[in-house]
Amino acid sequence: MTISEFEVAATTQRSRVPSLRRYAMTPPRHFTVEYAINPWMDTSTPVDTDAAVSQWEQLLDVYRSLGHTVDIVEPVEGLPDMVYAANGALIVGGRAVVARFAFPQRAGEADAYARWMSAHGFTPQETVHTNEGQGDLLVVGSTVLAGHGFRTDPRAHTEVAQLVGMPVVSLELVDPRFYHLDTALAVLDDATIAYYPPAFSDDARARLQELFPDAIEVATADAYVLGLNVVSDGLHVVMPAAATGFARQLADAGFEPIGVDLSELFKGGGSVKCCTLEVYR
Incomplete structure (x- = not known):
């Protein structure tokens, strides 16, 4: 590395600034795989719920060690996927849109998260069409990136734009392994994303290249361990340990x-x- 290249790298390193965030999480005390609604789920594979709770607690500890606020949403028996809290809503700028799930097995989660939102000063608003919260609705800067193709109905994108007062960019997903946007794209800061190009349609890839010419493109090996399913505070990126590349x-x-x-x-x-x-500010 030349001196100038080193200076550029050092400047990039210094420019990453974390900000304190607020999250909501649900412990997986009732987690199991008792139905299959995505390609990763296999009802014949044993699930160790105690191990799931322990791993979840480690994630919680990481967030708190970084100074972030974490609200705990109590799990509801009979809703094994409620641990996937991101799917429950989009909350940004004080406005809250509760999920409308595609599968009946998860419908009760929307009620549970709506109750939590109401108890914490938010007024949960609903869409007519299916939306699966931050699974498919990711905020980057002043824009919402919105996935569709497997879960969220693209007609919900217009509804979300009106409810939160932000522009929404629709992105079509084409690989069922990446059934939610947050499995194929990671928001790293207000201007930086990473994504797995094969998960998107040609039009969606072109749109991402236009909006984020400096995006990080992730390799298949990392995408297939859900390596893009991350949470970033602008500096620290909490991510699946297996995504080493x-x-x-x-x-x-x-x-x-x-x-x-x-x-x-x-x-x-x-x-x-x-x-x-x-809980986006």
Whole structure:
């Protein structure tokens, strides 16, 4: 590396500034895989619920050690996927849109998260069409990136834009392994994303290249361990420990990757971001 290249890298490193965040999480005390609604779920694979709780608690500890606020949403028996809190809502700028789930097995989660939102000063608003919260609705800067193709109905994107008062960019997903946007794209700060190009349609890839020409493109090996299912505070990127190649890319870009093991929760098709509902300011 030349001196000038080193200076550029050092400047990039210094420019990454974390900000304190507020999250909501639900402990996986009732977690199991008793139905299959995505390609990662296999009802014949044993699930260790105690191990899932222990791994989830480690994630909680990481957030708190970084200074973030974490609200606990109590789990409801009979809703094994409620641990995937991100799917429950989009909350941004004091406005809250509760999920309308595609599958009846998860419908009760929307009621549970709506009750939590109401108890914490938010007025949960509903869409007519299916939306699966921050699974498919990710805030980057002043824009919402919105996935569709497997869960969220693209007609809900217009509703969400009106409810939260923000522009929404629709992105079509084409690989069922990446059934939610947050499995194929990671928001790293207000201007930086990472994504897995094969998960998107040609039009969606073109749109992402237009909006984020400096985006990090993640390799298949990292995408297939849900490596993009991360939570970032602008500097620290909490991510699946198995995505080692992506971790190196993040470090090269000046971020600080923090790997966690959520292998039990991976059996349900989710990881770090799935377990984390951010209350965007």
